[in-house]
Amino acid sequence: MSIKVPNEFRLGLNTGFAVNRYSEPEEWVRIIGDELGVEITQFTADMLNVDLSKKIIYKQVDRIQKACDAYKVSIPCTFTGGFTRVNHLAHPDHDIRRHWIEWFKRFVDLSVDLGSKSMGSHFGIFTHLDNNNPDLRNTRRQQNIDGWHEVASYAKDKGLEFISWEPMSISREQGETISEARKLHNDVNIGSPLPFKICLDVDHGDLSSKDPRDTDPYEWLDEFALESPLIHLKQTNLYKSGHWPFTKEYNEVGRIQPDKLLQTLIKKKINKVDLFLEPSFKEREPYDSNVINVLKESVDFWRQLVKN
Numbered sequence: 001m002s003i004k005v006p007n008e009f010r011l012g013l014n015t016g017f018a019v020n021r022y023s024e025p026e027e028w029v030r031i032i033g034d035e036l037g038v039e040i041t042q043f044t045a046d047m048l049n050v051d052l053s054k055k056i057i058y059k060q061v062d063r064i065q066k067a068c069d070a071y072k073v074s075i076p077c078t079f080t081g082g083f084t085r086v087n088h089l090a091h092p093d094h095d096i097r098r099h100w101i102e103w104f105k106r107f108v109d110l111s112v113d114l115g116s117k118s119m120g121s122h123f124g125i126f127t128h129l130d131n132n133n134p135d136l137r138n139t140r141r142q143q144n145i146d147g148w149h150e151v152a153s154y155a156k157d158k159g160l161e162f163i164s165w166e167p168m169s170i171s172r173e174q175g176e177t178i179s180e181a182r183k184l185h186n187d188v189n190i191g192s193p194l195p196f197k198i199c200l201d202v203d204h205g206d207l208s209s210k211d212p213r214d215t216d217p218y219e220w221l222d223e224f225a226l227e228s229p230l231i232h233l234k235q236t237n238l239y240k241s242g243h244w245p246f247t248k249e250y251n252e253v254g255r256i257q258p259d260k261l262l263q264t265l266i267k268k269k270i271n272k273v274d275l276f277l278e279p280s281f282k283e284r285e286p287y288d289s290n291v292i293n294v295l296k297e298s299v300d301f302w303r304q305l306v307k308n
Helices: 025-037 054-071 094-113 135-159 178-189 217-227 258-267 288-303
Strands: 008-014 042-046 074-079 118-122 163-168 196-201 230-233 272-277
Touching: 008 288, 025 042, 025 054, 025 288, 042 272, 054 074, 054 094, 074 163, 094 118, 094 135, 135 163, 135 178, 163 230, 178 196, 196 217, 196 288, 272 288
Parallel strands: 008 042, 008 272, 042 074, 074 118, 118 163, 163 196, 196 230, 230 272
Antiparallel strands: none
């Protein structure tokens, strides 16, 4: 692999691996900065739920900030996680949507306190009832967009630069095909107080789509590279959905090739992007005890090309 990668292509790590395994800020930051030698991380909401009291949040933020200073790790962005993979701004109940709008405002506050420039999430999830009724779906979709615009107005006042959203893999979770993701991305940016960007995931896309482009990560990259300052990386193939790491076992059968992925971005004249490894691990042995070794191998695999 011998391509010239721009200096502002940065390799980072999503904190999903640490949830309930490495809850101590001093430990998960040490692992990222010291053991793995990574300087940026995408902080997930599962690490510190903003429904906790302000006292608890302030104490945890102080510990995180001190640990990041000690290990030279920065948090340029935050994102929702597995525990927050819920309907939120697309929920059919008005009061629950209101709760999540306020929740996201508190998540904006946390993001700013951590030094982040952006906050992100999946866009919103429809119930089966709403998704299968065109009129209800259109209503929920607009409510979803309106909710994000309210959050964006708050985020702008607090100093965030943009909000990111992640195209998913089924219609209920939105952005499941290239055409649907493009339409939703255009629609949410119309009249938005703050720009919406895409956090592209190389493992997402609707497997039931008749268009082969919708399950080709390189086609997604080609389409959305200019709007995707953040990219989630995991190894994958056409016949599975999950969060494989970049180890020899999975690289032999996976289709994510660093040189091909990076060349796709470079051809689109991308000069700056944050690439966040996002593997997940079963709560089974030996997987649970081998997390750090697997992460080291995955980081080393990408470090062949991405030096920052």
